[in-house]
Amino acid sequence: MRNSNVVELNSTLELLNENELYSFKGGLAGGQSETEIPEVIIPAPDHGGDDDGGFDDGSNPPGWNDDDPPGWNDGDDPFPPDGGGIDDNNTPPPPNNLPGTLPAMCQQASYSGSCAVRALDWVGKYLGVSGLNKDDFAEFFGAKTPADAFNTFEIGAGTTPSQYLTAINSFFTSTNISSSTDINTHVGQGHPVLATLIMPDGGLHAAVITGIDVSTGMVTMANSLASGGFETVALSSLNIRGLNAITGVQNNNVVTKYTSDTGDWWTQCSIY
Structure with a gap:
């Protein structure tokens, strides 16, 4: 995980130039739509x-x-x-984490573009969606075979923000959020928060916020670029492009198609 010193968050959707090519590290490539991922600003907590x-x-x-x-x-x-x-009649709120057992987050190579697939797969696993694996998201993005997926996600630039947002809305119910208070509320309700991060090189990266301590401003994330797949960092250190709190699973033909198919070929951390 690479942390920026700037927090860029805004509740409105931020425009991305069609000519801007975002790097492979985030797994979100170029061709961004101008109406997709909101940008909001989350200030650092005030401790007096x-x-x-x-x-x-x-x-x-x-x-x-x-x-x-x-x-x-x-x-x-x-x-x-x-x-x-500070007020003597109150105590610091305790850290808030997603309830239950968290799935493992597979690590990706720093040069790969597989973060979107891994983040979506992690959310599906946490929500207990049976039959939904990384190959299902890869196929949704157009990579129909292991070779296609390897070229697209392991050595390629991955997905575009438009494809990523479409996948979020096709597989899950979600809401755009814009503050540490929102994160705290949704995490407490068992809603993982997909975070789209802007990396130092300008590329986009998908991770999942799994916990927050509002008294210290620290968040815990399932992050495929982090050692061991998880890390705890200052929220103010993240350059965040958008936050999507995942509130449930869609009941539609897309989910039915990919959860009922057979012959899954990307169920482990590696494709091969």
Whole structure:
């Protein structure tokens, strides 16, 4: 996983120039549509430090009630070391993670474009969709054989954002989200969040947010570029193109077709 120092998130769909070719690392190639993946901005969490201490509550001697912003306890120190206290009546919210056992995330080579297939497959596995494997998503993207899939995803640039968004909407029910609060809400409801990340080289990469700690601003992701397939990073360090909270599985002909077919050929981490 490569982290950028810039968070670019916006609730509206961001335009991508048709002539821009995004690299293989994200598995999302060029030819982007101008109406696909929303861009939103998620600010880093505010842990206090800008209220310059507490305020006199009028008692004699004065008490100190540092309640801006709410969340943590500094012991009513009128001159806390960070310059600002926090509400004594609240405790930090605990980290929020997807319930249940998480599937393994297969790692990809840094030069491959298979992240979209791996992220979608991970979501299907987490939601317990029987018969849905990586080859089904590869075939949906047009790679009908192992050789086609190898050329497209392992040594090729992978999918376009348009193809990726179409796959999300064809296989799953989802909603676009735009904040750490949204992530926290959906993860708590058992909804994995597909994150489209902009890599330092301009390429796009698909990962899945599986947990968040809003008190620290850290998120845990199933990421096919991370060692072991998972990593925990600062949300503010991610350059995010779009967030899709997956709320369920579609009940349609596409899902029926690919879950009922036989002869699956990409069920392991590698095609061959």
